[in-house]
Amino acid sequence: xxxxxxxxxxxxxxxxxxxxxxxxxxxxxxxxxxxxxxxxxxxxxxxxxxxxxxxxxxxxxxxxxxxxxxxxxxxxxxxxxxxxxxxxxxxxxxxxxxxxxxxxxxxxxxxxxxxxxxxxxxxxxxxxxxxxxxxxxxxxxxxxxxxxxxxxxxxxxxxxxxxxxxxxxxxxxxxxxxxxxxxxxxxxxxxxxxxxxxxxxxxxxxxxxxxxxxxxxxxxxxxxxxxxxxxxxxxxxxxxxxxxxxxxxxxxxxxxxxxxxxxxxxxxxxxxxxxxxxxxxxxx
Amino acid sequence: xxxxxxxxxxxxxxxxxxxxxxxxxxxxxxxxxxxxxxxxxxxxxxxxxxxxxxxxxxxxxxxxxxxxxxxxxxxxxxxxxxxxxxxxxxxxxxxxxxxxxxxxxxxxxxxxxxxxxxxxxxxxxxxxxxxxxxxxxxxxxxxxxxxxxxxxxxxxxxxxxxxxxxxxxxxxxxxxxxxxxxxxxxxxxxxxxxxxxxxxxxxxxxxxxxxxxxxxxxxxxxxxxxxxxxxxxxxxxxxxxxxxxxxxxxxxxxxxxxxxxxxxxxxxxxxxxxxxxxxxxxxxxxxxxxxxxxxxxxxxxxxxxxxxxxxxxxxxxxxxxxxxxxxxxxxxxxxxxxxxxxxxxxxxxxxxxxxxxxxxxxxxxxxxxxxxxxxxxxxxxx
Numbered sequence: 001x002x003x004x005x006x007x008x009x010x011x012x013x014x015x016x017x018x019x020x021x022x023x024x025x026x027x028x029x030x031x032x033x034x035x036x037x038x039x040x041x042x043x044x045x046x047x048x049x050x051x052x053x054x055x056x057x058x059x060x061x062x063x064x065x066x067x068x069x070x071x072x073x074x075x076x077x078x079x080x081x082x083x084x085x086x087x088x089x090x091x092x093x094x095x096x097x098x099x100x101x102x103x104x105x106x107x108x109x110x111x112x113x114x115x116x117x118x119x120x121x122x123x124x125x126x127x128x129x130x131x132x133x134x135x136x137x138x139x140x141x142x143x144x145x146x147x148x149x150x151x152x153x154x155x156x157x158x159x160x161x162x163x164x165x166x167x168x169x170x171x172x173x174x175x176x177x178x179x180x181x182x183x184x185x186x187x188x189x190x191x192x193x194x195x196x197x198x199x200x201x202x203x204x205x206x207x208x209x210x211x212x213x214x215x216x217x218x219x220x221x222x223x224x225x226x227x228x229x230x231x232x233x234x235x236x237x238x239x240x241x242x243x244x245x246x247x248x249x250x251x252x253x254x255x256x257x258x259x260x261x262x263x264x265x266x267x268x269x270x271x272x273x274x275x276x277x278x279x280x281x282x283x284x
Numbered sequence: 285x286x287x288x289x290x291x292x293x294x295x296x297x298x299x300x301x302x303x304x305x306x307x308x309x310x311x312x313x314x315x316x317x318x319x320x321x322x323x324x325x326x327x328x329x330x331x332x333x334x335x336x337x338x339x340x341x342x343x344x345x346x347x348x349x350x351x352x353x354x355x356x357x358x359x360x361x362x363x364x365x366x367x368x369x370x371x372x373x374x375x376x377x378x379x380x381x382x383x384x385x386x387x388x389x390x391x392x393x394x395x396x397x398x399x400x401x402x403x404x405x406x407x408x409x410x411x412x413x414x415x416x417x418x419x420x421x422x423x424x425x426x427x428x429x430x431x432x433x434x435x436x437x438x439x440x441x442x443x444x445x446x447x448x449x450x451x452x453x454x455x456x457x458x459x460x461x462x463x464x465x466x467x468x469x470x471x472x473x474x475x476x477x478x479x480x481x482x483x484x485x486x487x488x489x490x491x492x493x494x495x496x497x498x499x500x501x502x503x504x505x506x507x508x509x510x511x512x513x514x515x516x517x518x519x520x521x522x523x524x525x526x527x528x529x530x531x532x533x534x535x536x537x538x539x540x541x542x543x544x545x546x547x548x549x550x551x552x553x554x555x556x557x558x559x560x561x562x563x564x565x566x567x568x569x570x571x572x573x574x575x576x577x578x579x580x581x582x583x584x585x586x587x588x589x590x591x592x593x594x595x596x597x598x599x600x601x602x603x604x605x606x607x608x609x610x611x612x613x614x615x616x617x618x619x620x621x622x623x624x625x626x627x628x629x630x631x632x633x634x635x636x637x638x639x640x641x642x643x644x645x646x647x648x649x650x651x652x653x654x655x656x657x658x659x660x661x662x663x664x665x666x
Contacts, residue, residue, distance in 0.1 A: 182375040185342050188362040189369045190440065191392035200388075204379045 030264075037257035045251035055254040059262065064242070068262070071239040074153075074228075075221040078160040079168070082217045083210065085161065086168035090209075093169070094176035105173070108166050116163060120230050123159055124150060127231075151233035159227040164220060168213040175209025176202070208277060215274045219267050239263055293318040293476050294339060294444060299348035301334055308334050310500040311348070316444070316478060321470050323479045323487040326497035327523070332480045335497070336446050339478065340369045353443065363392070367444040368437035372452055374429045376421040382408070382432050383417040389440040407435040410469070427458045434469070444476040451486070463489055484524045488512065496520050512569075518640055521567040528573055528611045530566045531642070534558050542639070548605035549585030549630075555639050563642040572636035573613040575603065575622055580631040587611060589626050603630060 037055055039047040058064065093104045111119055126132050127150040134146040149155060179202065187197045225240030239259065246256030294316040301309040309331040316322050324332040337343040339350060341362035349356050357365055368389070376385050386407055390400045408414060411431040421429055430450060437445055450466075451459045467490045470477045481487055487494050488508045496503040496511060496519070504516045515521035518529055532546035541554045544566060551566070558564065574580075575589070587603040590610070594600075599621060601613045611630065615621075622628055 180373075180375065182371050182373060183377060185340075185362065186369070186371060186375040186377070187388070188342075189340060189367075190389035190436065191363045192388075193361075193363055196392060201377060205377075 033257045033260055036253050037261055039254050041252045041254050045253070047253055052254075055258045058255060059258060064259070067237050067239060067242050070236055071222055074157065074160065074238060075218050077157055078164060078221045079214050079218045081157070081161050082165050082168035083214060086165055086213060087172055087210070089165075090169045090172035090176055094173050094179075105170075108169060112166065117226060117230075120159060120163075120227055123155075123162065123231060127155055150231060151235060153232065153236060156228045156232035156236070159231040160221050160224060163224065163227060164217045167216040167220065171212035171216060172206060172209040175206040175212075179205055211277050212274065215270055219270055222263060222266065291318040292316065293353055294478070295351040296335070296339075297349045297351070299335070299338065299345045299350060301331070301338065301343065301345050303334075308500050309338070309345075312500075312502055314495060314502060314505065316476060318476055319474050320492040321467065321477045321479065321490060323481060323491040323494045324497060325481060325484060325487040325494050325524075326503075327482055329499075330497040331500040332482075332497050333448055336369075336448055336478060336480050339444070340367055340446050341365050366442055367446055368440050368442040370430075370433050370437050370445065370447045370450045372448045372450065374421075374433040374453075376429055376432055376436070378421050381418050381420055382413060382424075385421070385432055386436045386439050388436060393440070403439055404435075407439045410438075411435045426454050427462065430454065430462060434466070438469075438473065438475070442475065444478060445470075447477060447479045449481055450479075451481075459486075466490065488524070496523065498523070514638055515567060516640065518565050518567070518642070521565070521638065521640065526570050526612060528566075528568045528570065530568075530609070530611075532564055532566060534560055534562050534564060536560075544639070546585070547607040548587070548609065549583070551585055551631075551637070552582035553637055553639060554634055558639070558641075565640045565642055567638040567640060568611075568632050568636060570600065570612040570614040571598075572632050573603075573611060574631050574633070575601065575613055575615075575628040576631060577622070577626070577628060580629050583629060583631040585630045586627055587630050589622050589624050589628055591624065592621055603628065605630075 036047055038051050038053070040050040040052050040054075042048045089108075093101060093108070096104055124131070128134070129146040129148065129150070131150070133149070134143075137143045138146065183201055183205070184197055187201045192200060223240050225238065225244045228236065228238050228241055243256050243259045243263070246252045246259065250256075292315045294314075296312050296314045299309055299312040300307065308329075312331075312335060314335075324335060326332045334343060338345055339352075341357070341360060341364075344358070349358060351357065352365060352367070377388065380388070383404055386404045387400050390403060395403070405417075408417060411434055413428065413431050413435065416424070416428065419428075421432070424432070430453075433450070447466075451462050454462060463486060466477075466479075479487075479490065488511075491508055493505060493507055494511045495505045498519045504511060504520045506514075511520060511524055515524065515527075521527040521529060530546050530548075532544040532551075534542050535545040535550075536543040537558070537560055540556065541552050542556070542558055543550060543552050544564060546566070553566070587605045589601060590604045591602040592599055593602070594617065597617055598614045599617055599619070601615065601622070603611045603613060605611065613630075
């Protein structure tokens with residue numbers, strides 16, 4: 001009796017703080033959001049306590065479907081570009097001389113010590129019509145009229161890739177780093193040239209890293225709103241912007257809540273996929 | 285058979301290799317004959333693995349040449365050399381099952397699918413892994429992985445198979461079993477094996493010839509019998525089996541014998557080819573060292589029995605010489621023991637002691653030889 005009480009006390013002592021933390025900062029807000037999604041919007045920005053399902057119904061309006069589709073597409077593009085740029089990047093760092101590695105990883109992480117808003121503003125000064133790049137190109141006579149670079153979908157994509165690249169690089173770097181050098185030697189020994197060593201050994205063995213990097217890029221990219229706000233001039237609407245607008249400007253909290261829930265569900269599905277692949281890797 | 289034996293399949297000529305300024309292989313000259321089982325034996329850091337890696341093409345010599353079937357392989361990458369390696373840690377591809385691991389090299393060679401299947405299955409039978417084709421490396425024991433690694437290399441029918449301490453990770457019993465299997469496999473296939481190990485017993489059991497290395501130098505190359513019974517250097521005598529090594533100098537010499545004076549006595553040895561007053565080491569294996577209560581002709585060499593150690597089939601007797609050096613003698617367990625404390629005459633039967641020049645004498649000989657080579661500097665000698 002006492003023993004089992006002690007045992008429970010021990011459990012409560014160790015797991016307790018985590019449970020409280022999760023309850024206060026995750027469960028309660030989440031329940032709050034779910035609750036709001038079933039209520040009716042109030043003309044002044046709050047909610048009326050009239051239960052309804054109509055908020056979910058508005059999901060099926062085509063303009064919202066388009067926003068989701070655009071967002072998924074943008075995230076997909078971001079992820080693919082991050083992978084294409086990040087893999088060689090990770091490969092170079094992982095194969096750099098030992099003494100350089102910590103420095104290179106530090107350089108990769110360095111921008112993160114600066115506020116991301118400030119960094120995004122930095123891009124603005126570069127890309128603006130009267131910005132540094134246009135100025136330079138005009139000076140050397142390559143272009144007559146300044147290029148329209150900022151406030152385009154391309155600029156948003158660039159901003160996303162810039163912000164998320166380290167999230168792609170790090171897991172890939174880790175998986176390349178973990179790669180047993182003797183496997184590469186063995187492949188060479190068995191007759192594989194450089195291309196085949198890569199396609200038959202390196203690539204399949206770093207697949208978990210590629211997958212982790214993709215998920216870690218794709219999920220946050222779905223929710224980013226400030227980049228499309230600042231670099232896309234809010235021309236194309238993405239989920240992040242839509243949710244933000246519902247809460248802040250359109251003052252339709254229930255709809256904002258519904259959209260948030262959909263985003264959370266998408267994220268959860270992806271996370272599930274991620275952990276599943278993770279456990280597959282452990283088995284191998 | 286004897287004719288093919290004469291063919292040298294790999295020759296290392298004056299091969300030198302340094303890492304970070306440290307010379308790990310020093311002017312190595314070695315020829316490996318077709319179909320032989322050659323073991324490179326030495327303590328860790330002696331340069332044996334580096335030598336093997338240079339033959340495989342993972343490392344390149346700083347100077348010197350490596351010939352495979354008479355052709356210089358300097359410009360060839362590992363995938364362009366007709367040798368295959370069995371790695372110390374197996375290096376199996378973790379994302380491939382047994383079949384795909386073994387088939388890797390054949391796929392690279394673009395062998396036809398049904399031929400790959402036939403050859404891989406044949407190899408799986410040969411290394412007795414039947415039924416495990418679909419297993420992943422993570423689901424296998426060390427011994428099984430080792431077999432896969434061997435099969436993966438052999439299926440390519442290499443001219444030479446390089447094995448880098450392949451049994452190091454296995455437990456003693458499995459290791460002994462695999463030693464026999466490997467030796468049979470090599471005989472059966474007739475492929476040249478170059479085997480790297482630091483285990484002298486393994487080397488003696490398996491090899492046709494042993495190349496003993498120490499600090500980047502090749503100390504001696506010979507059959508296990510030669511290496512064991514006629515070590516050429518103190519290092520070889522010390523490293524392979526147990527030895528009593530006694531320092532002395534040549535005081536007298538006749539046409540057919542030398543008389544070696546040691547700190548603790550004298551012995552007459554039927555050997556020639558030495559100089560008067562030359563410093564030498566005498567090496568006597570414990571099983572050849574005899575003790576007698578009566579004086580023995582040709583010997584003036586006495587010690588005191590200090591200890592008997594019973595180790596199953598034999599007794600080890602420790603004899604202390606007047607200068608404090610301990611000698612080891614082995615006698616069959618059923619022989620009567622001399623009581624501890626007795627002063628005995630130490631001797632050995634003719635031909636059972638090996639006379640070796642001391643390191644200083646050897647260096648002297650090297651210098652004598654190399655000053656004849658024009659333009660040679662001192663640090664090329666050492």
